[in-house]
Amino acid sequence: MPADKNIELSINDDHASAPPKAAKKILDVAYDLFYRRGIRAIGVDEIVKRAGVTKPSLYRSFPSKDELAASYLRQYDLEYWERFDEAVKAHPGDPRAQIKAFLTRIGKRTQVADYRGCGMTNAAVEYPDHSHPARVVSEANKQELRRRLRAMAGAMGAQDADTLGDGLLLLIEGAYISGQLFGLGGPAQSVATNADLLIEASLKK
Amino acid sequence: MPADKNIELSINDDHASAPPKAAKKILDVAYDLFYRRGIRAIGVDEIVKRAGVTKPSLYRSFPSKDELAASYLRQYDLEYWERFDEAVKAHPGDPRAQIKAFLTRIGKRTQVADYRGCGMTNAAVEYPDHSHPARVVSEANKQELRRRLRAMAGAMGAQDADTLGDGLLLLIEGAYISGQLFGLGGPAQSVATNADLLIEASLKK
DNA sequence: ATGTATACGTACCGATCGGTAACATTGTCA
DNA sequence: TGACAATGTTACCGATCGGTACGTATACAT
Numbered sequence: 001m002p003a004d005k006n007i008e009l010s011i012n013d014d015h016a017s018a019p020p021k022a023a024k025k026i027l028d029v030a031y032d033l034f035y036r037r038g039i040r041a042i043g044v045d046e047i048v049k050r051a052g053v054t055k056p057s058l059y060r061s062f063p064s065k066d067e068l069a070a071s072y073l074r075q076y077d078l079e080y081w082e083r084f085d086e087a088v089k090a091h092p093g094d095p096r097a098q099i100k101a102f103l104t105r106i107g108k109r110t111q112v113a114d115y116r117g118c119g120m121t122n123a124a125v126e127y128p129d130h131s132h133p134a135r136v137v138s139e140a141n142k143q144e145l146r147r148r149l150r151a152m153a154g155a156m157g158a159q160d161a162d163t164l165g166d167g168l169l170l171l172i173e174g175a176y177i178s179g180q181l182f183g184l185g186g187p188a189q190s191v192a193t194n195a196d197l198l199i200e201a202s203l204k205k
Numbered sequence: 206m207p208a209d210k211n212i213e214l215s216i217n218d219d220h221a222s223a224p225p226k227a228a229k230k231i232l233d234v235a236y237d238l239f240y241r242r243g244i245r246a247i248g249v250d251e252i253v254k255r256a257g258v259t260k261p262s263l264y265r266s267f268p269s270k271d272e273l274a275a276s277y278l279r280q281y282d283l284e285y286w287e288r289f290d291e292a293v294k295a296h297p298g299d300p301r302a303q304i305k306a307f308l309t310r311i312g313k314r315t316q317v318a319d320y321r322g323c324g325m326t327n328a329a330v331e332y333p334d335h336s337h338p339a340r341v342v343s344e345a346n347k348q349e350l351r352r353r354l355r356a357m358a359g360a361m362g363a364q365d366a367d368t369l370g371d372g373l374l375l376l377i378e379g380a381y382i383s384g385q386l387f388g389l390g391g392p393a394q395s396v397a398t399n400a401d402l403l404i405e406a407s408l409k410k
Numbered sequence: 411a412t413g414t415a416t417a418c419g420t421a422c423c424g425a426t427c428g429g430t431a432a433c434a435t436t437g438t439c440a
Numbered sequence: 441t442g443a444c445a446a447t448g449t450t451a452c453c454g455a456t457c458g459g460t461a462c463g464t465a466t467a468c469a470t
Contacts, residue, residue: 022417056461064459128321170376170380177378181326181347194403201402201405201406260428
């Protein structure tokens, strides 16, 4: 895992303003460790060690470990909707195909060893307290997911759009969780199939 | 901290063998704290304090905190299948009604403030390492759940029993998670409805 | 060259983590 | 009464937790 500093130099030698160089390394490392092993399981010492920086550097860029965790999730949120919008853009005006594309992708992602599910979901499980900075980000992400799914269910012409949207959300969350519970060949591989069955059964006849 | 011994005596005056008196109190308290706030979030000091015992007592009955967590989940497992079998017994020979009863119960349980989902699922999120004692119990529980759901889907006459069984599992896991993510009025309240739609769409025509 | 601002490193803080050694006390049953 | 088993008491261990005081190095402008 050494020999990273050279890379970082080469990719960062644009002569733009470079004030927060350490902050990016810290957030990148924290992202990886928090996601793969859990937030509570990772101490700040390990983060700064793997990032090749020191602890005061971390606390100059982030007020606390909890806020660093929240920053990790904000980054996760950005990339999450990027993936979501990719599936949407691939099938303009066809919400059913959009859902199918998104869920097919999730189903595939779950079928790799050591899949760790959704960082948002995991963080909410780790922090039941609704006032925790990480959980605030997580809950907002899930509210937005619910909103989008319900809207798409309506656009599909579901008999009960809210129920179908919520059903799709249940399947998605179930895929995230069972993807990390069962290994390869787990139930999550059928999420797209089951979602399409549910959609078919929920449309106006 | 005194005046507790009298109480414990009065509730424990059955003249059976009473070797592990402290162990039960410890496990009861650990069960409650681990479930509500998470295993990593609770230290052994808090457990012994709330149980009114001392740390050596804990380590005489349990080899480690990790094993105590596993014992908590073994207890959780027992009660889990009690609830499951209740729903099964209520509708003999009718797996579809059994599922509906079980999911209706889950849907209701999720609609209380501070619902914390499934202890098994939460533990697996907290401990990604497959060799962790708590996770071993959790994975076994989920494997058994999958086995039962697939068998019931077959008994219902599904076109593809494994896919329907897995779809039901996804909905259940989704209900556990979204039950603690969204508060009241969350998507989990529709789990029974969505499951029945999915079942209807999956039966042989 | 010198001032100034900013980023970084060394060393440390008190608190808590899981876990243990050694010994005193208690209740139970023979 | 004596013996055993379970629990309690106190004090402690090394490691790690999140977080910080404070001095140093580097960059840039004047």
